Amino acid sequence: MPDPAAEVPLLRAPPFPGARVLLSEPGAAPPRPIAPATVERLFAALRAARVGGSYWAPAGTAMARVDRAATPAGEPVDPWSVLAPGVTVRGHGDDEWIALAQIAGARVELTAPGRYDTPEGVAAALLARRYRDPFTGAPSDLESTVALLGLWREIAAANRGIVAACGIAWWKRREIRRFLWSPGRSLRFYRSERAAIAHAARVGGAVAVWPSRVSATMARDAAAAGVPLVRVEDGFVRSVGLGSDMVPPSSISVDARGIHYDPARASDLEQLLATAAFAPALLARAARLRATVIAGRISKYGGAAAQSFPPRAPGRRLVLVPGQVEDDMSVRLGGHGLASNLELLRRARALEPSAEIWFRPHPDVDAGHRRGAVRDADALALADRVVRGGAMADLLDLVDGVHVLTSLTGFEALLRGRDVTCHGTPFYAGWGMTRDLAPVSDRRGRALTLDELVAGVLILYPRYLDPVTALPCPPETLVARMAAGGALNRLDRVSRLRRWQGRLARRWR
Numbered sequence: 151m152p153d154p155a156a157e158v159p160l161l162r163a164p165p166f167p168g169a170r171v172l173l174s175e176p177g178a179a180p181p182r183p184i185a186p187a188t189v190e191r192l193f194a195a196l197r198a199a200r201v202g203g204s205y206w207a208p209a210g211t212a213m214a215r216v217d218r219a220a221t222p223a224g225e226p227v228d229p230w231s232v233l234a235p236g237v238t239v240r241g242h243g244d245d246e247w248i249a250l251a252q253i254a255g256a257r258v259e260l261t262a263p264g265r266y267d268t269p270e271g272v273a274a275a276l277l278a279r280r281y282r283d284p285f286t287g288a289p290s291d292l293e294s295t296v297a298l299l300g301l302w303r304e305i306a307a308a309n310r311g312i313v314a315a316c317g318i319a320w321w322k323r324r325e326i327r328r329f330l331w332s333p334g335r336s337l338r339f340y341r342s343e344r345a346a347i348a349h350a351a352r353v354g355g356a357v358a359v360w361p362s363r364v365s366a367t368m369a370r371d372a373a374a375a376g377v378p379l380v381r382v383e384d385g386f387v388r389s390v391g392l393g394s395d396m397v398p399p400s401s402i403s404v405d406a407r408g409i410h411y412d413p414a415r416a417s418d419l420e421q422l423l424a425t426a427a428f429a430p431a432l433l434a435r436a437a438r439l440r441a442t443v444i445a446g447r448i449s450k451y452g453g454a455a456a457q458s459f460p461p462r463a464p465g466r467r468l469v470l471v472p473g474q475v476e477d478d479m480s481v482r483l484g485g486h487g488l489a490s491n492l493e494l495l496r497r498a499r500a501l502e503p504s505a506e507i508w509f510r511p512h513p514d515v516d517a518g519h520r521r522g523a524v525r526d527a528d529a530l531a532l533a534d535r536v537v538r539g540g541a542m543a544d545l546l547d548l549v550d551g552v553h554v555l556t557s558l559t560g561f562e563a564l565l566r567g568r569d570v571t572c573h574g575t576p577f578y579a580g581w582g583m584t585r586d587l588a589p590v591s592d593r594r595g596r597a598l599t600l601d602e603l604v605a606g607v608l609i610l611y612p613r614y615l616d617p618v619t620a621l622p623c624p625p626e627t628l629v630a631r632m633a634a635g636g637a638l639n640r641l642d643r644v645s646r647l648r649r650w651q652g653r654l655a656r657r658w659r
Contacts, residue, residue: 159279160249160272161295164206164302164333169621172287173295177280182270189273193253195293199300200230203250206306206333230254243267249275285616285627298624305613305622306332308404312380313355315339316346317363325398326382328620329613330358343368350377358382361409362479381409385612386558387443387628388450400628401614410611411480411556413575413591423581423606424596436605439625440565443608446633447543450558457540459548467505470549471498471533472542472559473512476522480556485574486588488555491524495532497573498553509533510545560584561607564600578603 163171196202204226229250233239239251243264249272251258265271281290284298309332316339318326323339330337340346343364350357356378359368372379385401403410408417428436442448462468473491474481481489488494495509509529515522516538526536537545546552546562551569554560556576563570564583571585579586580594581603598606608625616623617631 158246160202160246160276161279161292161299163284163299164306166328166621167331169619171284171621172282173284173298174279174281177278180274180277182274184270184273184277189269192273192276192292193255193269195296196253197255199296199303201296201299201303202253203229203246205230205299205303208334284621285619285623301624302622310335311356311378312337312358313353314346314350315358315382316341316343316368317360318358318382319360319363319396321396322360322398325400325615326358326402328615329382329402329404329622343371347372347375347377351375356380356406358404378406381405383409383411384450385614386450386561386607387448387612387614387625387632399615400617400631401612401625403612409479410577412483413577413579414483416593417577419577419606419611420591420593422610423598423603424593426602426606426610428602428605432605432609433599433601436601436609439608439629440601440604442626442629442633444543444566446629447541448629448632449542449562457544459537459540459545460535462548463506463534467502467551468549469498469502469505469507470510470545470552470559470563471495471507472510472552472554472557473515473522473524474555474557475512475514475520477520478556480576481574484556484576484588488573491522492528492532494553494555494573495524495529498571499532501553501571506535507533508535508537508545508549510537510542565604578607 157176159174161173163173205228207226207228209231210227210229229247233247233251233254233256235255236257237251237254238257238259239247240259240261241248242262243260243266245264245266248258248260248264249266252266252269252272260267265275276292279292281292281295282288283290283294309330312330312332313335315323315326315330315337318339327337337358338346338349340349346357347368350372357372358380359382361381361383369379381404383403383405384399385403388399388401403419405418407421408415410417410419471494473494476489476491488497491509491511495507498507509524509532511524512520512522514520529536542559542562543566546559546566546568549563549568551571552560552563553571553573554576556572556574558576560570560572560576561578564578569585570578570583571587572579573587575586575588575590578584579588580590582597583600583603612625614623614625614628615621616627
């Protein structure tokens with residue numbers, strides 16, 4: 151019998167580059183017998199997640215019989231591409247393929263006895279290990295480990311066909327390489343659109359693009375070459391620090407249909423929100439995540455130092471109007487011709503004549519990096535105050551409602567139970583929770599609850615990267631890092647230089 155301390159665990163992480171992932175360690179053997187219901191519940195979870203063994207490896211050739219003696223050494227194969235009821239696996243009782251065959255319900259022919267002879271033996275081996283959270287090192291459990299491995303499988307599978315990237319800023323590339331990593335495939339970055347398309351066409355893959363940094367003709371050229379484009383954009387809980395300050399993202403969206411901020415065409419997010427069946431467990435998780443986001447004072451760019459805002463006028467409704475970058479892609483595509491922050495203020499005042507209105511300039515604009523500046527004197531002709539600094543989460547706690555064009559602030563306001571008026575068509579409009587003044591596609595005819603929206607927008611759609619371990623992670627991990635101030639910026643010196651450039655740009659405006 152092999153030494154348990156030297157045992158290669160059935161549940162292990164993919165070979166993420168530059169990372170040693172500890173998911174479990176040997177523990178005490180569980181008491182026997184293990185109830186058949188426990189075995190089946192465990193095996194059902196593993197079958198649903200399709201994890202165990204080298205599950206990240208390339209698919210094998212389907213066959214009626216798997217003979218382990220004939221499997222080439224050193225060439226891992228995804229066992230879940232082969233194993234199924236009706237397939238026969240012949241091998242030693244200590245071979246992990248025998249264990250996986252027991253889990254998958256395949257037929258087993260033993261050439262020698264071992265610990266995986268029976269389903270109960272497999273379950274005992276899994277339950278005997280002590281599981282660890284790879285992000286914190288804290289004790290975990292088997293259920294959470296299976297869920298994490300399932301997440302990693304989904305990401306690796308979605309990334310497998312992406313062979314090139316174009317329009318990705320140099321300071322984002324290390325993180326994007328990790329977001330889009332897939333075993334056995336090297337992601338190539340290109341400045342030239344033609345070169346990226348040519349490489350993808352040559353190897354039969356897709357190109358990941360940052361939509362605002364590639365030309366309008368790239369989609370046409372890629373289609374002509376038969377090359378799919380996958381659009382990549384910042385996530386909704388992004389980082390601690392501004393993208394315009396060159397703070398790399400800890401969350402992105404990866405969309406094969408379109409992109410979430412373009413309401414003229416379908417996107418993966420829109421399709422998900424329109425069709426997904428949200429299980430009760432997922433909705434409970436969304437509710438917990440929403441509560442954590444609110445308690446942690448988290449917004450897209452993390453928390454900020456506590457700041458005292460001016461007192462609101464007693465007895466008056468308080469409305470926030472957040473400014474936006476006027477040439478932002480979401481404004482250009484979802485604003486329906488409205489791009490001016492000053493005009494947005496005029497419209498909000500016309501609709502809320504008796505309200506107290508606060509205008510908050512966009513931080514990228516105030517930093518001097520982007521277009522959309524409104525002179526305070528002009529803003530104060532329509533608004534009661536111009537507010538800067540502090541955390542957006544704290545400001546949203548004060549107000550009764552917000553008027554937005556396409557700003558993510560509207561979604562963050564929904565999380566906190568505020569009423570939201572949309573003058574454009576952001577991704578969260580048209581689902582029955584906002585007052586929509588702009589056209590909304592019939593594709594969004596479904597009414598969602600807040601937790602269904604949160605489940606789709608914050609859990610199912612984006613990708614997250616733990617800024618400490620550099621591992622793909624669930625949203626709860628990133629939110630916890632941000633709340634604790636642990637979301638690190640590896641380009642802090644460059645960010646400081648970028649902020650000085652912004653200050654100079656503001657002085658010369």
